[in-house]
Amino acid sequence: MKKMILALSAMSLLLAGCHGAVDPNEEDNKVDNKVDISELKGSITLSTDRKVIGADGKYEAKLTVILMDSHGEEYDVTSDVEIFIEGQDTPMADPVFKTNVEGDYVFYAVRGFDISNSVSVQAVKGVPALPADPDAANTSFAHRMLLVQHTGNECPNCPGLMDILKRIGDDENYASRYHHVASHSYNSTDDAFSLAAQTLSKNMDVHNYPMLTYNLTSASGYFEDEVKESIMSLSKDVAQVGICASSTVEDDKIIANVAIKSAVDSKYRIAVWVLEDNIHSPQSGATASWHNMHSNCLRLMYGQGKIEGIYGRSVGLVEAGATKDMVVAIDWDPEWIIQNCELMIIVTDADDVVELANCTYCPAQGSVSYNYL
């Protein structure tokens, strides 16, 4: 089993840069509060378990304040702080935020004379309901590995890999084991090019085109036999986590509701990418007309920074049989033909190393249910 090259230690450092030193979803952050927290001294960090909530008065963003003392010990001091919404004079009555009003809300906490960082929560209308789970007790999920095709319409050798992918895609024995994303990063004049693709290919350490990388690692291949071999070796008979999602388009936003259900106790991250099909971009070296038409083209990776974008935002520990959900709101580019867009939802296992646990497509205006075995 191939593991991510990204070690946990490095990930932790990067996360600190993204949204504070503490992940609110990490159950390990639950601390021994038998001590008198009013006596504690140290810096405080505010975090939220949701960056996006429905503006329906029901969705809740839980705010948590963690104090780190001079020994590096962390304590939950949420009950001992005042949390403010920027622009309001009075502190929140409790550390849970819900609203019926759309907008971006900024929060900060004050404890005595200590001030925390600020965090923001976006409240949006029209969060679509998740599809009903027909078998709530079931945790046997089908697994898909992820193939990322690094390509470009001015890459003269790329049709060769397109042909290989078509042949493999036509063979159900392989096609049922993976999902595919095309990262058009070779040339920026490609109509399917995106900065997200450029970022992804760069992070997958791609220098030669065309190239296929597997499961968000830099492990790569090009020849048909090795691609087939990798699909068979990297796909699993059973996935440890299932994915269901609904997505809708509201005004200028794609709003998606994503849930995962785990078969084991594990920490996870959820990544949401926007893909577009049927992008017409004349292909250098084309030997068939379909080479000029490109699908599953990466347009955007949702999240703050490339780590969240590629590997996903942490949703913390999910216990066996339990679910966790996440709402995302994505500003869609008017250059995308939204009817041709879909989401690639990727769940990574954020335990010791980041490893792709499962992935699925979801229409930008549709839903996908848990894929049980």
Next chain:
Amino acid sequence: MRYLAALSAIVLAALSCSEIKEPVNQEEEKPPVPEIQLAVSEVELASDGAAVDVAYMIENPVEGKKISVSYDAEWLTVSTSKARILSFSADLNETGAVREAQVVLSYEGAEDVTVDVSQEFFVNPLEVSVADVTATSVKFSVTTSDPELTWIPMVTYKENFEYFDTDEELFQSDLEYFRYLADIQDMTLAEFLEMMTAAGSMVDVVLDGLQPSVDYVLYAYGVTAEGRRTTDIVYAPFTTESPYEGDITFTITAEELDYILNYSIVPSHTGVPYFYGIQPWTTLEEWKVKHGGNLRDAIQAEEIDSEVNELMELGMISGPDDYYIIYNESDVMDWGYWELKASTKYVIYACKWDDQCRLVGPVSTYEHTSQPVDASANEITLSVSNITQSSADATATVTLDDPFVVMPIRKSEIQGMTDDEIFAYVTTNYDYLVSEYIFTGNVSKTFTRMRPDTEYSIIAFGYKAGTLTNGEMDRVDFKTLPAGDPEDCTFEFKVTADVDYAFIEVTPSDKGQFYHWLVYPSYYTNQNAKDYVSKVIEASYEGDVETFSSWELSLGDDSANAWDLFPATEYKVGAVIMDYDTGEFLTDFVFSEPFTTLEKTYANITFNFEYGSYYDLGQLINAGQKQFEALLKDGDAIMPVKLTVKGNCSAYYYAIYTNYTGDITDEEEYPDELFHAGLEASGFTGESTNFIVKYDTHMTLMAMAYDYDGNMTKVYRAPLYFTQEGVSPAKDFIASMKKSQFMAARQLPLHTAAVASKSLQQGRLDAHQLQAKHDEAMAKVKEVRRERIMKEFFVQKTRKSKMIAR
């Protein structure tokens, strides 16, 4: 920043207050008194004025009342917009003195509290000093007080540096330039600046690519990735040395790795133009024999003059000066690369030359003999199956992962040869195929484009670095199936048309017939098409039927994009069976049903150019503007142009084209498509620029733009003609230069890419970038010229690979 008051003391004070708030009895009860509590009594702001937040508390608050602040300092801002937080901020303190202010906090019913605020003055944390100057480079050191300070070095002409009255004007000009460079490299400004900036002190930094005998100014300043300047601009003027006029020598070094030779050439004096190359020693010896043993004469005649003549005959260059532009070096060359054949002696050489490609002075050489190749014990077993009229499948199974070649060849060509003779024959005559058909591991491959009813051999042999590694060849002989009567062959065509191209699929019923296909205007007759193909053979291949057939004739099913079609135009595909050896038409043309390309949607964007005045370069130079001397080779005068575009414009490009036979505003004669690639690759994208123009020459100002839907405009065209009598006073231009960054661009010759137009903008460019841009421009010129050869025809079929059809 420091908070001088101790938190503990405040907490104690607060506790004692709350204790005395307890009522002693009802009669003495008084309303609690509000009190402002603060953790600090002093706030020190950084010299850049970054905000400092300080928390406060109101003990015994009164509903509806808010804290207020008052202070008498224009440089300071104190915000109370966030509940329980006072936010102190200030501008950059460039006064040279510490600034101080008192902020009074007030709350109704409470005693005022005072906070002392101070801000250190800004100290320039950057120093620059020049250590050494050559004809083409400057070596300098930068010292920073903060090891994490990020800074960027720049070099510009002294006059140019002096045009800017303030650091900020110069910086804003630079910033605009950085945005331009970032844009053309598809980078954000932040990405570009992260790439270009250095952090902390550095010694012996070298900027090269400068011109000899020129007054420059080296300057540097701190800058963040976001494009915020963090220091004053520090600078050091210097003058480059004169170019060395005597003979120069070269230090050549090389390193071989897996039959790749990486080499570098260091001239004894940079700034002097020189030519370099690499050849097998035996080749040079043969050349020398022809030229009386004189190596310099041999290289001059056999390499330089020979290539110049060949390229001129092909129309790829107009003369030796073009060759000079492409191949000249004048600085350290450290990217030499050559694929070696095993056990072969090579010679790398370099020699000073002039701009007409005449070698002068001694030739420096360096000899390198490549490593021998180990013999391979790989056993290759070859089999051939599925033999058709034009193809056969070959399968090679091997015992080791050593490289080997599998390739087809006509049996008659190697009849009676030994293995060594066959190896020598194929590596000499078909080296391009050998390199294409190198494999490792078991392999199956279908070879196509064979002639029908013909004996072929498929051969397999171990191969590495030009060497036969396994001693003997495996070989399978076979004969392809016979073809039918050409007249019985039918064609099916499938066309997927777009605006300016169409994907064509051609399926002949007889896979053993060589045929020619092309997209023709729909009105073409059989005779029109035959005349056209005959003209192609004569005009483009100079009657060389073998080369024509090799490049142009198809065999079996074929498909490709046909490019460069006109929008909304009716075409048809035509195919005709031809004799591969004679070029004779064996049938009449078979045409597809006509098809029409899609309508083109043009962007609704208008161009508003402002230009008219132009200034004589000679007058500018005489007025002391020496930096214009370098532009004299490109033209006579400089003309400022300003462009405003209206509409939903995402990008625009403009340039001046030259045509010595008249203007090029006639769209029929010079269709838009001729200019799209050139304008996009080399046109200007800023709101204004200065073009270098010639007198008494017809020129055309051209522009194109894209909207956000990807539609392009028609090409804007305005004829231009300049005379020496019409120039405006040089002083007007000199005055205007103080207000804008000097950028100059020479006109683009018709049909060729701008060679170095952009490099002329780089008067103030990091010299490393200048070299990189120069290399990029040169590579593009070579590419464009190569492409031109292939695009002779008004309807262009995608270039086919040269396959084995003999």
